[in-house]
Structures are given as structure tokens and as C-alpha cells.
Amino acid sequence: MPQPTQSQVHVDAILTNMSVAYMNEMDSFVASRVFPTISVNKQSDKYFTYSQADFYRDQAKVRADGTESAGSGYSLSTDTYSSSVWALHKDIGDQVRANSDTPLDPDMDATRFLTHQMMIRQERDWATNYFTTSVWGNDSTPSTLWDATGSDPIGDIQTGINTILSDTGYLANTLVLSYNAYKTLRNHPDFVDRYKYTSADSITPELIGKVLDLPRVMVMKGVYNSAAEGATASYAQVGDKDALLCYVAPSAGLMTASAGYNFVWNGVGGGLGTSVAVSKYRMDWLRADRLEIESAWDFKVVSSNLGYFFSNPVA
Numbered sequence: 001m002p003q004p005t006q007s008q009v010h011v012d013a014i015l016t017n018m019s020v021a022y023m024n025e026m027d028s029f030v031a032s033r034v035f036p037t038i039s040v041n042k043q044s045d046k047y048f049t050y051s052q053a054d055f056y057r058d059q060a061k062v063r064a065d066g067t068e069s070a071g072s073g074y075s076l077s078t079d080t081y082s083s084s085v086w087a088l089h090k091d092i093g094d095q096v097r098a099n100s101d102t103p104l105d106p107d108m109d110a111t112r113f114l115t116h117q118m119m120i121r122q123e124r125d126w127a128t129n130y131f132t133t134s135v136w137g138n139d140s141t142p143s144t145l146w147d148a149t150g151s152d153p154i155g156d157i158q159t160g161i162n163t164i165l166s167d168t169g170y171l172a173n174t175l176v177l178s179y180n181a182y183k184t185l186r187n188h189p190d191f192v193d194r195y196k197y198t199s200a201d202s203i204t205p206e207l208i209g210k211v212l213d214l215p216r217v218m219v220m221k222g223v224y225n226s227a228a229e230g231a232t233a234s235y236a237q238v239g240d241k242d243a244l245l246c247y248v249a250p251s252a253g254l255m256t257a258s259a260g261y262n263f264v265w266n267g268v269g270g271g272l273g274t275s276v277a278v279s280k281y282r283m284d285w286l287r288a289d290r291l292e293i294e295s296a297w298d299f300k301v302v303s304s305n306l307g308y309f310f311s312n313p314v315a
Contacts, residue, residue: 028221031126136307160308178239
């Protein structure tokens with residue numbers, strides 16, 4: 001008895017309610033959250049720096065009757081920032097646009113692609129220049145690595161906190177961990193033992209922060225492909241195996257100390273005051289539309305002694 005076949009009763013079509021794309025989650029990136037952001041109107045400029053030594057010197061003296069008070073003062077200098085403009089574009093040809101099936105949305109897809117690309121660039125810029133040695137006031141590799149028997153990560157980090165306090169008078173408030181460092185700490189008996197009788201939850205960044213008395217613990221989870229277009233992909237985590245302990249100001253302000261600031265130029269926003277701009281314009285000679293993203297920033301260490309860097313604390 002003849003019957004219709006599956007291929008005769010159904011023609012394969014594109015699903016309109018799902019598709020597959022690999023993208024880092026936005027909370028995988030830490031670069032835009034570590035340092036306070038300052039929106040600046042000029043791409044480059046100067047700012048004032050007060051002398052720490054002058055402010056911390058103990059100079060008040062007993063004043064005898066009828067005499068002048070002891071005199072003092074402080075020195076003032078300037079430093080500079082310069083926000084580089086980063087940009088990338090993706091073209092959408094008229095033929096591609098006209099033949100795109102649902103659920104493809106060439107403009108939306110290109111915008112998400114470009115935004116993700118800019119986030120990777122910003123994360124790698126921060127990590128390459130500031131999540132590394134020879135930048136901060138102290139570099140340290142624990143004598144016993146945190147993933148080795150007998151290690152003391154709590155003691156090592158407390159040493160860093162005390163060092164920053166002794167050098168500056170500020171208590172560190174931020175710990176940035178590579179994922180490799182984080183997964184070691186969350187399974188370390190020194191942290192697990194603190195909660196094994198009080199919580200059934202796994203060790204989170206927040207619980208690590210409570211043990212260390214640090215309000216912010218950030219975990220780097222960004223991944224990027226270092227291979228050129230067309231070559232075999234080579235994926236790597238941005239954060240490697242390091243950790244950064246620092247004090248950063250809750251927000252930028254006058255006479256406010258911070259390990260670093262992020263000077264973001266709002267001039268790329270076309271007068272809208274935004275720090276990231278995605279523009280679309282027509283290229284008739286190519287019969288295509290171009291979507292272009294621009295952003296301008298300058299991550300800058302402004303107080304190196306407010307940072308303590310752990311270089312490869314895990315194997």
C-alpha cells in the first residue's frame with residue numbers, strides 16, 4: 001500500500017524561534033567595571049595630582065603663647081590622559097539583506113557582533129596593560145601556590161591588604177580574579193571550611209569577599225580567538241592565572257584617590273554624550289550599508305601603590 005514519505009509531507013525550513021551564536025556573556029568582562037569611569041569632553045587633557053607624602057606628614061606642633069603656628073604646605077603636579085578611538089565595521093550587501101530569511105535580522109545581528117567585538121578589545125586592552133607585572137606598587141608570587149597543599153591564600157591576600165594600607169592608608173576594596181584563580185579559591189579548604197557548617201551553597205565570589213572583607217570580587221571569564229580570520233581558531237581566556245588586589249574609588253571625584261580611572265571620551269557619540277556609538281550609513285558604490293562602532297577610552301593607573309598584583313598564584 002503506497003504511503004507518502006516524510007520528505008514528501010515536510011520540506012525542511014529554517015526555524016524562526018532559535019539560532020546558535022557563540023558570545024561571551026556581558027558579565028564575563030570586567031574591564032569597564034574595575035576602574036571608575038570618567039566621561040571627558042576632550043580626547044586628551046590634564047588632571048591635578050596632590051603629593052601623598054605632603055598630605056601624610058605629621059607636622060602639627062605645640063604652639064607657645066604669643067608665637068606663630070607651625071607652617072606647612074603641599075606640592076601639586078599634573079598628569080595626562082589620552083583616549084584612543086577604537087573602531088570596527090561590518091558591511092551588509094543589498095543582496096544579503098533582500099535574501100535574508102526570518103529570523104535573521106542583518107542590522108541587529110551586525111550590531112550585536114560589533115558590540116561583542118568592542119567588549120573583547122576593551123577587556124584585552126585592560127588585561128594586557130594592567131592585569132600584569134611591573135605596573136602596580138607590589139608584585140607577588142606566593143611561595144606556596146594556591147592550588148598546592150599547605151597554601152595560605154587568605155594569608156597571602158591579607159598581606160596584600162595590609163601592604164596597601166601601610167603604604168596609602170586605604171583598605172583594599174576590590175579583588176579581580178582570573179577564572180583559574182577563582183576556581184582554585186572556591187575549592188580551597190580554607191574557604192570551604194568557613195562555610196561548611198553554615199551554608200549549603202557553593203563558594204561564590206561574594207562569599208570569598210566576605211571572608212576577605214572585600215566588598216567587590218570580580219571574576220574574569222572572557223574568551224577570545226587569537227587566530228587571524230580564515231585560520232584555525234585558537235581560543236584562550238583573557239585573564240590567564242593572575243589576580244589583582246586594589247583600592248578603587250566608588251566614583252570619580254575631586255581629591256579622590258583610586259588605583260586607576262577609565263577616561264572615556266564622549267566625543268564619539270555624535271553630540272549625544274555617549275561613550276559608544278554605532279552608526280549606519282549608505283555606500284551606493286558598493287550597493288551596501290555599513291554599520292560601524294566607535295568607542296574611545298584610556299585606562300590609566302593613577303595611584304600604583306593602591307594595587308597589589310599576584311602573578312601566577314596558581315599553577
